[in-house]
Amino acid sequence: MSWPILVLAGLVEIAWSQSIKPTENFTRPLPTLVCFALAAGAVWLLSRAMNDIPVGTAYAVFTGIGAVGAVTFGVVLHDDPLSVGRIAAIALIVGGILLARLA
Numbered sequence: 209m210s211w212p213i214l215v216l217a218g219l220v221e222i223a224w225s226q227s228i229k230p231t232e233n234f235t236r237p238l239p240t241l242v243c244f245a246l247a248a249g250a251v252w253l254l255s256r257a258m259n260d261i262p263v264g265t266a267y268a269v270f271t272g273i274g275a276v277g278a279v280t281f282g283v284v285l286h287d288d289p290l291s292v293g294r295i296a297a298i299a300l301i302v303g304g305i306l307l308a309r310l311a
Contacts, residue, residue, distance in 0.1 A: 210260035211309065217253035218273025224250050225278040226285075250274075265308050272305045 224246035230239040282288035
């Protein structure tokens with residue numbers, strides 16, 4: 209059950225990354241509260257996953273999911289640039305996550 213929890217933690221981290229900008233430098237109380245709650249939820253889920261998954265593996269997968277999701281949402285929602293280099297980086301991260309899961 210730890211791997212699904214870890215994936216959920218990564219998904220919550222993606223939501224957290226997207227919740228930072230609406231805080232407008234933490235000047236808006238409700239978006240700031242949502243941002244902090246998502247951050248706490250992501251770390252709590254990560255800590256649960258670490259009950260059975262080694263710390264290094266869990267953290268690498270967690271941050272990998274978050275990074276791929278943040279880049280993807282940035283491109284889709286915020287018109288961030290997409291280059292061959294960014295696509296290659298995402299592919300390497302996804303490959304690393306899969307390798308960590310299989311190893």
